[in-house]
Amino acid sequence: MTSPSSNPSALASRHRVVIIGSGFGGLNAAKALKRADVDVTLISKTTTHLFQPLLYQVATGILSEGEIAPTTRLILKRQKNVRVLLGEVSAIDLTAKTVTSRLMDMHTVTPYDSLIVAAGAQQSYFGNDHFATFAPGMKTIDDALELRGRILGAFEAAEVTTDHDEHERRLTFVVVGAGPTGVELAGEIAELAARTLAGAFTTIKPSECRVILLDAAPAVLPPMGEKLGLKAQRRLEKMGVEVQLNAMVTAVDYNGITVKDKDGVERRIESSCKMWAAGVQASPLGKMLAEQSDGTEIDRAGRVIVQPDLTVAGHPNVFVIGDLMSVPGVPGQAQGAIQGASYATKVIKQSLKGRDDPANRAPFSYKDKGSMATVSRFTAVARIGKLEFGGFLAWLAWLVLHVLYLVGFKNQFTTVLHWAVTFIGRGRSQMTITSQMIYARLAMNWLKSQTEDAFTAAEHAEQEASKADEAQAAAREKQRVE
Numbered sequence: 516m517t518s519p520s521s522n523p524s525a526l527a528s529r530h531r532v533v534i535i536g537s538g539f540g541g542l543n544a545a546k547a548l549k550r551a552d553v554d555v556t557l558i559s560k561t562t563t564h565l566f567q568p569l570l571y572q573v574a575t576g577i578l579s580e581g582e583i584a585p586t587t588r589l590i591l592k593r594q595k596n597v598r599v600l601l602g603e604v605s606a607i608d609l610t611a612k613t614v615t616s617r618l619m620d621m622h623t624v625t626p627y628d629s630l631i632v633a634a635g636a637q638q639s640y641f642g643n644d645h646f647a648t649f650a651p652g653m654k655t656i657d658d659a660l661e662l663r664g665r666i667l668g669a670f671e672a673a674e675v676t677t678d679h680d681e682h683e684r685r686l687t688f689v690v691v692g693a694g695p696t697g698v699e700l701a702g703e704i705a706e707l708a709a710r711t712l713a714g715a716f717t718t719i720k721p722s723e724c725r726v727i728l729l730d731a732a733p734a735v736l737p738p739m740g741e742k743l744g745l746k747a748q749r750r751l752e753k754m755g756v757e758v759q760l761n762a763m764v765t766a767v768d769y770n771g772i773t774v775k776d777k778d779g780v781e782r783r784i785e786s787s788c789k790m791w792a793a794g795v796q797a798s799p800l801g802k803m804l805a806e807q808s809d810g811t812e813i814d815r816a817g818r819v820i821v822q823p824d825l826t827v828a829g830h831p832n833v834f835v836i837g838d839l840m841s842v843p844g845v846p847g848q849a850q851g852a853i854q855g856a857s858y859a860t861k862v863i864k865q866s867l868k869g870r871d872d873p874a875n876r877a878p879f880s881y882k883d884k885g886s887m888a889t890v891s892r893f894t895a896v897a898r899i900g901k902l903e904f905g906g907f908l909a910w911l912a913w914l915v916l917h918v919l920y921l922v923g924f925k926n927q928f929t930t931v932l933h934w935a936v937t938f939i940g941r942g943r944s945q946m947t948i949t950s951q952m953i954y955a956r957l958a959m960n961w962l963k964s965q966t967e968d969a970f971t972a973a974e975h976a977e978q979e980a981s982k983a984d985e986a987q988a989a990a991r992e993k994q995r996v997e
């Protein structure tokens with residue numbers, strides 16, 4: 516079923532802006548057009564605006580999913596020039612200037628005058644997608660809830676088993692990827708075991724819990740530099756986290772993980788709970804755009820190597836922003852997406868006033884506001900300009916900044932409350948786990964493959980039946996002629 520998208524309250528003559536994605540880039544672009552004389556359609560495959568930097572706190576029972584993922588439709592409820600459409604974009608036609616999205620069996624074609632593509636990135640397993648079955652990534656609410664189920668479920672299984680080796684395997688947590696997400700996740704699991712869960716089980720001592728953070732790279736937090744990386748590593752090690760560097764994962768299965776060290780020797784780590792925080796791959800929409808452009812290319816991670824004005828070559832009305840854009844010196848961080856959104860919407864507003872000359876636009880320039888990562892309760896590392904520091908001050912700065920960037924006062928308020936429970940006390944407010952969290956993704960993947968198999972089999976049977984019908988008809992015709 517295909518239907519054209521229309522905004523009933525809109526004037527047909529208004530400039531139409533379509534935004535793909537409701538992350539930092541997409542939401543900020545929509546908000547920036549609040550007072551512009553345009554009709555905005557924001558299309559996203561999720562109903563929420565996800566604050567990815569705090570996903571690890573959902574995975575470790577500190578925050579609820581609602582606190583970091585408010586509903587986009589409600590955030591934009593009062594902005595009358597925006598229509599929010601749920602759907603996965605499956606096609607962008609740069610010639611016809613349309614975007615096609617799909618929700619269940621409904622296909623919607625939305626025309627645009629200006630297009631902002633902010634579809635972000637997804638987890639990359641570097642060509643080993645089968646690792647995902649046993650080592651979920653950390654990109655979506657589904658991922659974070661599945662990890663919460665697996666982490667807390669591993670403690671429960673360790674309490675039940677009477678086998679010593681199995682007890683150890685259940686209490687071994689492996690985080691792959693020593694970037695900010697991996698560091699934060701490993702630190703939080705160590706604190707969960709040592710503080711929140713200590714004394715809650717009969718057969719588990721906090722010291723038995725092994726948290727391993729491993730990476731193929733030779734350093735922790737490489738983008739933050741050697742000094743801060745070492746600081747974070749020492750702090751993690753003080754908390755009991757085993758940091759294993761120059762260690763490349765070669766296999767992941769139900770029972771554990773196989774790792775190849777720098778000397779080429781492979782070894783096994785038996786672990787029931789593996790997590791993948793190592794690498795990103797841009798949305799496939801990037802490739803789709805590049806293929807239709809006048810020479811724009813994508814980089815190895817699938818990001819679009821945009822023009823200096825963040826557009827696609829030959830299409831000055833098509834902007835690519837955030838994690839999907841490749842601009843030298845701009846990291847895949849929230850600020851890149853926010854500043855990209857601000858730049859693209861300013862250009863659109865200028866063009867409405869007739870003040871935009873696409874050939875002479877001032878290029879996008881990124882202001883580096885620094886980066887931060889928490890390591891543990893009261894400890895973080897931060898780099899702001901040339902200033903590099905760690906410890907309590909960095910943690911406070913991290914705390915304040917993250918609260919400020921959360922959308923909605925209610926979410927800011929409850930987040931601070933839950934942080935107080937966890938950081939001042941020992942508790943965690945979001946420790947509920949369900950079977951759905953642990954099994955739903957695998958069950959859905961299995962169901963999908965079964966449906967696809969059944970569909971292929973039905974299609975094949977239909978083709979065979981049709982061939983048989985044709986053969987019978989031909990035989991009857993031959994008999995009739997004879």
Ligand SMILES: Cc1cc2nc3c(=O)[nH]c(=O)nc-3n(C[C@H](O)[C@H](O)[C@H](O)COP(=O)(O)OP(=O)(O)OC[C@H]3O[C@@H](n4cnc5c(N)ncnc54)[C@H](O)[C@@H]3O)c2cc1C
Binds near residue numbers: 559566653838850
């Ligand atoms: C675990 C984690 C921790 C992070 N920590 C930090 C941090 O501490 N500081 C920091 O600055 N940055 C951090 N980042 C990076 C930051 O979150 C990203 O740089 C930022 O979210 C990029 O914004 P974006 O709008 O480009 O993409 P996203 O925020 O990823 O949004 C993409 C949007 O596009 C939608 N979408 C994707 N494909 C389609 C499609 N085909 N059809 C329709 N919609 C689609 C998605 O549903 C989503 O709404 C972290 C990222 C992760 C994953």
